[in-house]
Amino acid sequence: MNDLNNISQSSLEFIAKYFSKFMVMSTSEVNELMQYCEFRQFSRKELIVNFGEVDDYLNMMVSGIVAKYVKVKNKEIILQLSTEGHIIQSEISFLTRTPSLVYLKALEPVTMISLRYDKMQDALNYFPKGERLGRLMMESMYVKKDERRYGMLSKSMRGRFIDYVTHQPQMLQRVPQKYLASYLNITSETFSRFKLLLQKNELV
Amino acid sequence: MLTSLFNFLNKHITVTPADFEILMSKLEECNFKKKEHLTEIGEMENYLHFVSKGIIRRYFYKEDEEIITHIVKEGGVIGSSASFFSGLPSRYVIEAMEPTTTFRISKSNLESLFCSDNKKWEKVGRIIISHFLVEQETHILDSVRLSVQQRFVKFVSENSDLLLRVPQKYLASYLNIKQETFSRMKHLMLEKKIKVTIDS
Numbered sequence: 001m002n003d004l005n006n007i008s009q010s011s012l013e014f015i016a017k018y019f020s021k022f023m024v025m026s027t028s029e030v031n032e033l034m035q036y037c038e039f040r041q042f043s044r045k046e047l048i049v050n051f052g053e054v055d056d057y058l059n060m061m062v063s064g065i066v067a068k069y070v071k072v073k074n075k076e077i078i079l080q081l082s083t084e085g086h087i088i089q090s091e092i093s094f095l096t097r098t099p100s101l102v103y104l105k106a107l108e109p110v111t112m113i114s115l116r117y118d119k120m121q122d123a124l125n126y127f128p129k130g131e132r133l134g135r136l137m138m139e140s141m142y143v144k145k146d147e148r149r150y151g152m153l154s155k156s157m158r159g160r161f162i163d164y165v166t167h168q169p170q171m172l173q174r175v176p177q178k179y180l181a182s183y184l185n186i187t188s189e190t191f192s193r194f195k196l197l198l199q200k201n202e203l204v
Numbered sequence: 205m206l207t208s209l210f211n212f213l214n215k216h217i218t219v220t221p222a223d224f225e226i227l228m229s230k231l232e233e234c235n236f237k238k239k240e241h242l243t244e245i246g247e248m249e250n251y252l253h254f255v256s257k258g259i260i261r262r263y264f265y266k267e268d269e270e271i272i273t274h275i276v277k278e279g280g281v282i283g284s285s286a287s288f289f290s291g292l293p294s295r296y297v298i299e300a301m302e303p304t305t306t307f308r309i310s311k312s313n314l315e316s317l318f319c320s321d322n323k324k325w326e327k328v329g330r331i332i333i334s335h336f337l338v339e340q341e342t343h344i345l346d347s348v349r350l351s352v353q354q355r356f357v358k359f360v361s362e363n364s365d366l367l368l369r370v371p372q373k374y375l376a377s378y379l380n381i382k383q384e385t386f387s388r389m390k391h392l393m394l395e396k397k398i399k400v401t402i403d404s
Contacts, residue, residue: 070349077348091341095334101345124327131326132318138333139289145340146286149273150295153380154266 011039011062015113018060018085022136023129033133036123040114042106049104054097055090057114058137064110065174069182070102078183080148081107081175083168087141088112107175152185160184161194162203206231206307208279209254216331223324230313236300242283243298249287251308252332255280258304259369262296263377272377273343275301275370277363283308285336301370347380355379356389357400364402 016030025033040059042048048066049055059066066088068080079102082088093100094117115123123130151160164184165172171180172195181191197203206228213219219227231254236242243249245264253260260282262274273296276282284294288311317325346355359379360367366375367390376386392398 070345072349079344079348092338092345095338101349131323131330135318135326135330135333138330138337142333142337142340143286143290145337145344149340149344150264153271153273154264154295 011111014062015060018113019133022133022140025129029129033123033127033130034113036119036127037113037115038119040110040112042110042112044106044109046106046110047103048106048110049090049093049100049102051101051103052099053093055093055100055104056117057089058094058117058120059088059112059114061086061088062111062113064106064108064112065171066110066112067105067107067175067179068102069105076103076182078179081168081171081179081183083171083174087137091141107179157184157186157190158194158203161186161191161198165198206254206256208256209307212279213328213331217324217327219324219328223322226322227317227328228307230317231307231309234306234308236304236306238300238303240300241297242300242306243287243294243296245295245297246293247284247287248291249284249294249298250311252281252283252285252288252314253298253306253308255282256305256307258306259301259366260298260304260306261301261374261378262298264296270377272374275363275366275374275378277366277369281332281335289333301374352379352381352385353389353398356381356386356393357398360393360400361402364400 012030015034016025016027019025019030019033040057042064051071061082061084063084066082067078068082068088068090069076069078080088088104090100090102090104092098120134124134151163155163161184164180177191177195178188181188184191186194194203210219210224234253236258242251242253242260255276255278257278259275259277261272261276262282262284263270263272265271274282282298284296284298286292287294314329318329346358350358356379359375372386372390373383376383379386389398393400
């Protein structure tokens with residue numbers, strides 16, 4: 001699971017490209033950074049973080065889908081659907097070292113590059129670009145979260161639906177409808193109706 | 205005067221008086237009148253503000269309605285931060301709710317700290333952002349996992365002073381609670397039918 005020799009060339013290229021979103025790094029720097037990381041894989045429906053457990057990992061998605069959700073009165077409310085190229089974790093738990101209030105679960109077989117909390121501290125201390133990369137990643141996470149909160153508060157159900165299918169069209173096929181509906185805070189019935197309208201090209 | 209900032213940073217990292225002096229040289233003291241706007245919608249945010257006196261709110265418009273996403277008092281950090289970090293136009297208005305004093309840092313001054321030889325400043329930057337991130341995520345989580353009454357109780361126990369300083373309609377908007385419900389909760393609290401333990 002954690003054997004870096006088994007990482008394919010394409011995965012390494014993916015990672016290099018991934019980090020280049022944040023800052024320019026040479027191949028040797030990427031390789032150095034990878035010494036702190038591990039590859040983790042999860043099967044479909046596997047729980048990655050349980051409620052009440054301290055999340056020890058910052059994860060960058062290589063493939064698959066992870067759902068982050070809370071349980072309220074036995075109902076799962078989806079907060080985040082994370083796929084290739086996204087960052088996913090139980091942020092509050094990871095950053096403040098407290099028990100997680102959310103669950104993370106694989107919806108598809110998942111491969112991720114993970115940085116364990118203690119290794120992250122090492123990377124921050126010893127990898128020369130670590131602090132800057134950490135800051136830039138965190139900025140990007142914050143900006144996305146702000147976008148999400150703004151979208152949920154400012155847009156109508158229809159607006160949220162259109163926005164999501166425009167930016168993440170492949171998710172309609174990959175994620176069960178009830179999860180998407182929950183993520184967008186729309187009832188399943190309304191979601192179906194929007195989807196039908198979308199297929200008939202009548203959603204504007 | 206900026207002890208709250210000093211203490212905030214020292215919770216996470218050792219900031220020596222000499223470091224703090226460097227930081228202070230990058231900050232600019234600003235005074236705002238009540239209702240004065242620090243940032244407008246569509247503007248690029250160029251500053252983060254450390255609030256030393258007063259209250260600042262952040263909001264956007266949903267049609268004609270103001271939706272408040274932040275109310276920040278002494279000791280807090282505020283700005284149209286997503287715009288500040290991303291360079292995209294601000295979605296929010298930043299407005300003083302009382303006569304307010306802040307110490308603001310500009311993007312270029314912050315960048316000059318990040319580029320200095322002392323790697324401590326990158327860490328300071330990361331800590332401030334993780335603070336924003338945790339705060340934002342906590343608000344999102346609370347809005348789905350807590351009942352209206354639980355949100356009210358949590359807010360009041362952490363910010364009892366704001367009940368007196370901030371108009372009720374703003375607090376209700378911030379908590380995404382109807383004004384009538386907010387009033388009802390407040391009455392129940394005063395009649396001691398809702399128990400609130402004040403944190404600070």
